[in-house]
Amino acid sequence: KKTGDSNVALIGFPSVGKSTLLNKITNAKSKVAAYEFTTLDAIPGLMEHKHARIMIIDLPGIIKDASKGKGFGRRILAVAKTSNLILIMLDIWNMPYLQYKIILDELYNIGIRLDRFPPLISISYLKSGGLSLASTVPLTGLTLEMARGICKEFKIVNALIVAHQDITPDDLIDRLNGNCVYISSLVVCNKMDIATPAQEKFLDELEREGRNIIRISAETGMNLDLLQDEIFRKLDLIRIYLKPKGSKADLIEPLVVPRDSDVRYVAGKIHRDFVEGFRYAFVQHATKQETDVLPTVEHRKWKVGLGYTLQDFDVVQINIK
Incomplete structure (x- = not known):
């Protein structure tokens, strides 16, 4: 159930420090321990910042193939689909780049599109005339034959598809599926107070891809004020x-x-x-x-x-x- 002015889903692998972070920035009392799968249910906590009441939901740790149901993953990710912001938490001591890529894949597979807007595609279903593809801008990634092949999978034979932006086949599939959600995200890397210079290099590749990473320590409170400011800013x-x-x-x-x-x-x-x-x-x-x-x-x-x-x-x- 949604409460507060906005909801933030806190997602990460087991034991990355989500419960500690939740306890530090909200009024929640999530169980903390040094072993995996401490949090077995979604734990909400209310963060009050700049007069906003923001509900942070600590979701149970997700693992590879969570989107296929492993480790109650589909149930966990279904909660994330209803949030206003997804906060991805990584552990600098546990291959953060690999963690990030797995989490992105699981979110994508469940129908969550991060930091994107819905594709501007209108579809008019017709009784006859076959399938037509029109656009208001040049299309570089989708042809009529591609569109016909995709629509055939959805048993659509007669329709007019109009793209109002340059779209890809995946954009058309998402539009036809109709079950994708488009949510902003933030990435934080935890335990940076005890990170070595060599470990910090693990974050360089992510930042080269244009992803800003907030370096925090949930245990010591390092940069938690900055994180709260960024959560408020991202929620807009x-x-x-x-x-x-x-x-x-x-x-x-x-x-x-x-x-x-x-x-x-x-x-x-x-x-x-x-x-x-x-x-x-x-x-x-x-x-x-x-x-x-x-x-x-x-x-x-x-x-x-x-x-x-x-x-x-x-x-x-x-x-x-």
Whole structure:
């Protein structure tokens, strides 16, 4: 069950230090021991950071072929599919590059696509006319014959496929399957406080691939503040301050919502009556530095409707009938 403003799935091999990390950055009390498979169930913990309530879920350690059901892997990965962010945890003392590649494969096989957007493909199913492939951009990785072969596997004979970006055969397969999820990810490598220079070189290949790795020590607390900041940034949350009509704005406890949320979303978070009885809203923009206790609010008010997209630190007053 989802609670908090966002959910983060903590994934890694057994005994990489996930339970220790969970205990350090949340209010959870996950069992900690120096042997594998300590965590037999998903353990949630609430991390409060920058006014956001973020649920971190420590999943049981996954192993190779988890996506095929080994070690209750399919059940574990099914929880990950419902998260807003996947936090991959590696152990510098246990072949981190190999761990990372295995975890990526298992996530991919279960239908989790990391740090990608859904492919922009529209499909119109027809009664006759065969299969056609059109695109609004040049296609370099998919031909009509490839598309026909893929669609034949799905028993699709008559359809118009329109690609709105350069797509691959895998993109088309994902679109036809319809069961893939697209989730952001973070990678952390644990036990870096006792890593040797030679061991740190194991991370170089990952970073050459463009993957930023946060080096931490769950045991000593090394870089855990940085990790919490990165989790908040990756979740792409914004803070909205509410101003009741006739009262001052509450600049202490903001409402935390996903970026690009509109007034309708915020009104619904308060109560559905604020959507059903909505007349208009006043919005004041504000700024806040890390050293500021309270945000600085502009005097100018903007009268907006339900579809207005809000920004971080906006002050909102909703007027209802």
